[in-house]
Amino acid sequence: MSDWQIGNKDWMKKRREHWKKIPIRLERFSIEKKEKPAIKKYFLTGEIDPDFPIEKMSVGLLFELWLHPDHSEQRWHSVMERYKSMANTSVFDDSKSEFARVARLLRDPDLIGIEPDESFFDGQEERLFYLFELNDLAEGSRDQLSAEQLMNKAELKLPYARSYDNCLKKSHLNPYLIYRWEIPAWHEAMMLACEGDYLGLEWLIRDMCKVLNNPSEQHPLVLEMAQNIDAVLRDPKLKGISKNIQIQV
Numbered sequence: 001m002s003d004w005q006i007g008n009k010d011w012m013k014k015r016r017e018h019w020k021k022i023p024i025r026l027e028r029f030s031i032e033k034k035e036k037p038a039i040k041k042y043f044l045t046g047e048i049d050p051d052f053p054i055e056k057m058s059v060g061l062l063f064e065l066w067l068h069p070d071h072s073e074q075r076w077h078s079v080m081e082r083y084k085s086m087a088n089t090s091v092f093d094d095s096k097s098e099f100a101r102v103a104r105l106l107r108d109p110d111l112i113g114i115e116p117d118e119s120f121f122d123g124q125e126e127r128l129f130y131l132f133e134l135n136d137l138a139e140g141s142r143d144q145l146s147a148e149q150l151m152n153k154a155e156l157k158l159p160y161a162r163s164y165d166n167c168l169k170k171s172h173l174n175p176y177l178i179y180r181w182e183i184p185a186w187h188e189a190m191m192l193a194c195e196g197d198y199l200g201l202e203w204l205i206r207d208m209c210k211v212l213n214n215p216s217e218q219h220p221l222v223l224e225m226a227q228n229i230d231a232v233l234r235d236p237k238l239k240g241i242s243k244n245i246q247i248q249v
Helices: 009-019 022-026 033-045 060-066 073-084 090-107 125-131 147-157 160-168 179-193 202-212 220-233
Strands: none
Touching (some): 060 090, 090 160, 160 202, 160 220
């Protein structure tokens, strides 16, 4: 049976209602105006426009995972394998980078037209995060990297600290914000690339301590982030951390 129940009036009514939230979200992606009707047709009926097939779009992989009604592991695996077999090897990287860019905007939901606790990708953010291997410094994910590639990736993740500080100052955090799942990669980056230079993390420590010292006044996800950052900075394996930073909680 098709995943699109186009003969089911109730299903189609809910699908059309769901679509109302999608166009404003599509504005966040690098797609052409003429591609949007093809995306709508795919979302509502599963039909592929021969002139603008989803898999030929720059973020087609992300759209096929997100906008399809079936989010099962089996189907996602099948879609990933199909894209990996294509000659155009950039499709994975394009979807990965676009997902990461948009998902980080959830720190300010009002700027992207969603409610404070609403999911942009219909509840799939965490799965997409791990599917696109955004925690690519974790053990087992970096075996194929040279020492230079590993260091370059680590150095790119060190500035996450500024985004974490921004989050610690908020009264509310969106539960689908991918910074929550990026902290382990930041931890690995700190151990690999810091060399005792903590990029002025005193300001991050200051704001983290404010949160930890007043737990009852914090949004649960803000408190969770502060606790996770605290655990990273207290890791005895970090080079020079105890000498350079004083954590007072």
